[in-house]
Amino acid sequence: MLTPSDLLPDVPGATSARFATRLAAHGDRTALVTADGELSYRRLAEKVTRTAARLGGRRRLVLLAATHTTDVLVTYLAALSAGHPVLLVPGDNAAAVRSLTAAYDPDIVVSTDTSGGLRLDERRAVSAHDLHPDLALLLSTSGSTGSPKLVRLSYDNLQANAESIADYLGIREDDRAATTLPLHYCYGLSVVNSHLLRGAGLVLTDRSVADAGFWDLFRAARATTFAAVPYTFDLLDRIGFADLPLPHLRYITQAGGRLAPDRVAHYAELGRREGWDLYVMYGQTEATARMAYLPPHLAATRPEAIGVPVPGGSFQLEPHPDWPDEDTGELVFSGPNVMLGYAERPADLALGRTTDALRTGDIARRAPDGLYEIVGRSSRFAKIAGLRIDPERVESLLRRRGHSALCAGGDDVLLVAVTGPADADTIRRTVTGEYGLPPRAVAVHVLPELPRLATGKPDYQAVRRLGGDAGPPPEAPADLRRLYARILDRPDVTEDDSFVSLGGDSLSYVEMSLNLEETLGHLPPDWHTTPIRDLRRPEPPAPSRKRALETGIALRAAAIVLIVGSHIHVIYVKGGAHLLLALAGYNLARFHLTPSAERRERVRHGLRSIARIVLPSLAWIALVVPLTDDYGLSNLFLLHSVLGPHDSETAMHFWFIEALTYILVGTIALLGLRAVDRAERRFPFALPMSIAALGLVTRYDLPGLQDLGHVPSAVVIFWLFALGWAAAKADSTRQRVLVTVVALATIPGFFPGEPFRDAVVAAGFVLLVWVRRLPSRGWINSAAGVLASSSLYIYLTHWQIYPLIDDFSGWLALLASLLFGIGYATLANRGMRWAAGVRKRRSGVSCGHA
Structure with a gap:
C-alpha cells in the first residue's frame, strides 16, 4: 500500500515525523471524534495519503491556516509525512496570514473558505526557497500575530517531543484528548502529536470550555483529558467545573504560563477527590513545547515548582550577576526537542542547526528535593494568558x-505606565486589541511622569511595583470583602473566598446578589462560586434602566405572594408552596x-441552614401558641405532621415549615454518610434523580402504603425537592431535558381536580431549569429581592396577620402580611447575627484563658 513517505523525493537527509507516517498501524482504532462522528486511523491514513499526493512530490513550503477541522489536520499530517515544511498560522487571523505570506512567500497556501471547505492555492510547482532537509515546521515565537520571527523545528524535534510527552503522561490507546488549544500554538499542537503517536483519540472541536456544548461532546466522546492555560x-471556575460529572476524565495538563500555586493546589486537591491527575508543565515554542513537568502526586505539596526535566532533556543553571544565590541562575535546557534556531527571513529556511542549548530567559533555582522553581526573568519578555509579550513592542x-509609556510584565498581568493626559480605558483597549489579551491582563496606570533611575534610564522595577490592578474598578476587593463580611457575618473573609465557601445559603443569597449587582453594576454568572478576587466591574455599559433578575429569586418572590394571596382569597393561583419546595432542593x-x-463542611453548612429555618419558626410559634387555640405543643416542636391532630385545619398551617425541615434533616443526614457523599460526587445528577424516583412511590400512593396510616407531608412531596436538586446539577442539555420530562410527567395529577395548580408548579419548574435570568428593572429587583429573602418569615407569620385586616380589605391584608413578614425577617436576621457574635466572643474568651 502506498504511504505518504513513499511520495517523499530523494533528498539527502530528508526525513519525516514517524507519528505522521505510521497512522495506518493503529488500524480501526478511533483517531478523531467530531460533532459529525468518528474517523478511524485507517481512514485517517487514507485521507493523509491522498492529500500528500495532492501536495506533490517536490518539497515546497506550505503555509497552513490552522483551525480545528479534519481537513486542516489531515493537511498538516500529509505535509509532515511527505516532507513539506509547514508554516502554521492562526486560521482566524486574516492579518497574520497576509503578513506571513508576504514575509515568507510560501509555495502553497492552504486556508478555509467561507463555506468551511479547504482552499489550496498552489502558487508554484517548484519551491522558490532553499529548504533545509531537516526543516519540518515553522511556528511563531508567541503564537500571536504575524511576527516574521519564527521558530524552526525539525522532524526529530517533533518526534522526540511527542515521545517524551507520551512517556511522562503515560498516554494510552484508549485516551481521548479534547482540542482546547489552537493548533498553531505549540502546546495545542503537542497534544495532537503525542496522542497520534500512541494511537489515542482526538476530540476535534473549536468550542470553548465555557460552552456547555463542549462538555456535551466531551462526555459523549468519553474524553479522558484536555489541556489548559x-x-x-x-473559565472553568465560572462554569462550575467542580460540579461537572466527567466520569472518564483521567488527567488535565497545564502550561502556557505560570498558574498561581494556590490554584495549582486547589485543582490538584479537586483531582484527588474526583479521581483525576493534574500535570503542571513548563515549556517554550523553542523546545517544541515542553521542557519540564511536575509529577501529579507533588502538585498539592509543591505547587510553586515546575518540576523535573522531561524524559530525554536536562537543565543547567548558568550563573547570573543579578541572582547570586546558590543553586540559582538562568535556566538552560538541552535535549533532542531544542529547535534548530530562528528564522527571520526566507533565506534562513536553508539553515541547519544554529542552536544546541536553549537559554530560556528564566531565572530558576534547584530546590533540595531536586525540583526546579522559576524565581524571575533575565529578559523583559513576559508570558501572559499563554502569550509571550515583548514590553518594548508595547x-x-x-x-x-x-x-x-513604560511597560513591564509578569506571569499574570502586563503593567503599563503612561503620562497624562491619557485615558486608561482607551490605552487598555489598544493593547488588548493588538495582542489578543483579555482586559483583566492589562493594568494601566496614568502617572504625572514616568519613573526614572538616577541615570535617567527607565525604572522598570518602579513600574512593577505599581501592582496588578487592571484599570481600577471603583470597588476594590477590600470593599467586596467588607460586603461579604457584613452580610454573612464572617470577619475572616479573604479574596480567595466565595459566597459558597463562606457558608452562604438560600436565605443570604438574595441579599448578597442584590448588593453585589448594585456594587458591580451587573451580576456575574456563577458569582456564588466565584472567588472575590475575580469579581470586577466590567467595561462601563451604555446607561440603561434595564436589569436582569435571577429566575430563582423571581420565583421565590412570586410564590410567596401567591401563597399569601390565595389564603386571603384575593389571588386564586395556588401551587406556590410546592414550587418553593423544588426551589429549596435547587438551592441546597x-x-x-x-x-x-x-x-x-457540607454537613456543617447544612445544619446551619436548618437552624436558620427552625429557630425563628420556633420563636414565632412559641409566641403565638399561648395567644390562640389554633395550635398545640405538637406545632411548637414541629411535630404536628407526625402526632396530629390531623383533623385540625388551623394546626396544619405550618405544614410547609415541618416538611422542609424534615426533608433537609434527612438529606443532610444522608449526605453525612461517607458512601453517599462519594456517590454524590461521582454521580451528582444521577443520585438526586434516583432519590426522586424513590419518592414517586409515595407520590403515587402505591399499594401497601395505605396500611401505614397517616404519612407526613414530607414523605409524600420530597420527590419535588429531589427534582429541584437534580435540576441544579443538570449541566448538559440532555440532563436538563430529562429532569424536565420527569417533572412534566409527574406533577400533573398531584392536585386532583386542580389542573391549573399543577400547571403553576410545572411552569415554574421549567422556567427554573431553562431560564437563568429574566429581564427586569432596578425597582423590580429590589422588591423581588426583599420578598424572596423574607419568604420563609412571611409564610410563617401571615397566618396571624391577615385575619386582623381581611374583613376590611383583602388587598390591604396581603400588603400588611408581606410587610410584617419582612419586618420579622429583619428582626430574626439581626438576632441570629447577634447570637453568632456572642458565641464568637465567648469562644475568643475561652481561647484567651486557655
Whole structure:
C-alpha cells in the first residue's frame, strides 16, 4: 500500500515525523471524534495519503491556516509525512496570514473558505526557497500575530517531543484528548502529536470550555483529558467545573504560563477527590513545547515548582550577576526537542542547526528535593494568558499612538505606565486589541511622569511595583470583602473566598446578589462560586434602566405572594408552596453540594441552614401558641405532621415549615454518610434523580402504603425537592431535558381536580431549569429581592396577620402580611447575627484563658 513517505523525493537527509507516517498501524482504532462522528486511523491514513499526493512530490513550503477541522489536520499530517515544511498560522487571523505570506512567500497556501471547505492555492510547482532537509515546521515565537520571527523545528524535534510527552503522561490507546488549544500554538499542537503517536483519540472541536456544548461532546466522546492555560482555569471556575460529572476524565495538563500555586493546589486537591491527575508543565515554542513537568502526586505539596526535566532533556543553571544565590541562575535546557534556531527571513529556511542549548530567559533555582522553581526573568519578555509579550513592542505601539509609556510584565498581568493626559480605558483597549489579551491582563496606570533611575534610564522595577490592578474598578476587593463580611457575618473573609465557601445559603443569597449587582453594576454568572478576587466591574455599559433578575429569586418572590394571596382569597393561583419546595432542593445543591466542600463542611453548612429555618419558626410559634387555640405543643416542636391532630385545619398551617425541615434533616443526614457523599460526587445528577424516583412511590400512593396510616407531608412531596436538586446539577442539555420530562410527567395529577395548580408548579419548574435570568428593572429587583429573602418569615407569620385586616380589605391584608413578614425577617436576621457574635466572643474568651 502506498504511504505518504513513499511520495517523499530523494533528498539527502530528508526525513519525516514517524507519528505522521505510521497512522495506518493503529488500524480501526478511533483517531478523531467530531460533532459529525468518528474517523478511524485507517481512514485517517487514507485521507493523509491522498492529500500528500495532492501536495506533490517536490518539497515546497506550505503555509497552513490552522483551525480545528479534519481537513486542516489531515493537511498538516500529509505535509509532515511527505516532507513539506509547514508554516502554521492562526486560521482566524486574516492579518497574520497576509503578513506571513508576504514575509515568507510560501509555495502553497492552504486556508478555509467561507463555506468551511479547504482552499489550496498552489502558487508554484517548484519551491522558490532553499529548504533545509531537516526543516519540518515553522511556528511563531508567541503564537500571536504575524511576527516574521519564527521558530524552526525539525522532524526529530517533533518526534522526540511527542515521545517524551507520551512517556511522562503515560498516554494510552484508549485516551481521548479534547482540542482546547489552537493548533498553531505549540502546546495545542503537542497534544495532537503525542496522542497520534500512541494511537489515542482526538476530540476535534473549536468550542470553548465555557460552552456547555463542549462538555456535551466531551462526555459523549468519553474524553479522558484536555489541556489548559492559566486563563482556562478562570473559565472553568465560572462554569462550575467542580460540579461537572466527567466520569472518564483521567488527567488535565497545564502550561502556557505560570498558574498561581494556590490554584495549582486547589485543582490538584479537586483531582484527588474526583479521581483525576493534574500535570503542571513548563515549556517554550523553542523546545517544541515542553521542557519540564511536575509529577501529579507533588502538585498539592509543591505547587510553586515546575518540576523535573522531561524524559530525554536536562537543565543547567548558568550563573547570573543579578541572582547570586546558590543553586540559582538562568535556566538552560538541552535535549533532542531544542529547535534548530530562528528564522527571520526566507533565506534562513536553508539553515541547519544554529542552536544546541536553549537559554530560556528564566531565572530558576534547584530546590533540595531536586525540583526546579522559576524565581524571575533575565529578559523583559513576559508570558501572559499563554502569550509571550515583548514590553518594548508595547511601548513602541503606544509611542506610535502618541503616548509616552513604560511597560513591564509578569506571569499574570502586563503593567503599563503612561503620562497624562491619557485615558486608561482607551490605552487598555489598544493593547488588548493588538495582542489578543483579555482586559483583566492589562493594568494601566496614568502617572504625572514616568519613573526614572538616577541615570535617567527607565525604572522598570518602579513600574512593577505599581501592582496588578487592571484599570481600577471603583470597588476594590477590600470593599467586596467588607460586603461579604457584613452580610454573612464572617470577619475572616479573604479574596480567595466565595459566597459558597463562606457558608452562604438560600436565605443570604438574595441579599448578597442584590448588593453585589448594585456594587458591580451587573451580576456575574456563577458569582456564588466565584472567588472575590475575580469579581470586577466590567467595561462601563451604555446607561440603561434595564436589569436582569435571577429566575430563582423571581420565583421565590412570586410564590410567596401567591401563597399569601390565595389564603386571603384575593389571588386564586395556588401551587406556590410546592414550587418553593423544588426551589429549596435547587438551592441546597447550589450552595451546599459543591465538590470543593468536604463532607463535614457540607454537613456543617447544612445544619446551619436548618437552624436558620427552625429557630425563628420556633420563636414565632412559641409566641403565638399561648395567644390562640389554633395550635398545640405538637406545632411548637414541629411535630404536628407526625402526632396530629390531623383533623385540625388551623394546626396544619405550618405544614410547609415541618416538611422542609424534615426533608433537609434527612438529606443532610444522608449526605453525612461517607458512601453517599462519594456517590454524590461521582454521580451528582444521577443520585438526586434516583432519590426522586424513590419518592414517586409515595407520590403515587402505591399499594401497601395505605396500611401505614397517616404519612407526613414530607414523605409524600420530597420527590419535588429531589427534582429541584437534580435540576441544579443538570449541566448538559440532555440532563436538563430529562429532569424536565420527569417533572412534566409527574406533577400533573398531584392536585386532583386542580389542573391549573399543577400547571403553576410545572411552569415554574421549567422556567427554573431553562431560564437563568429574566429581564427586569432596578425597582423590580429590589422588591423581588426583599420578598424572596423574607419568604420563609412571611409564610410563617401571615397566618396571624391577615385575619386582623381581611374583613376590611383583602388587598390591604396581603400588603400588611408581606410587610410584617419582612419586618420579622429583619428582626430574626439581626438576632441570629447577634447570637453568632456572642458565641464568637465567648469562644475568643475561652481561647484567651486557655
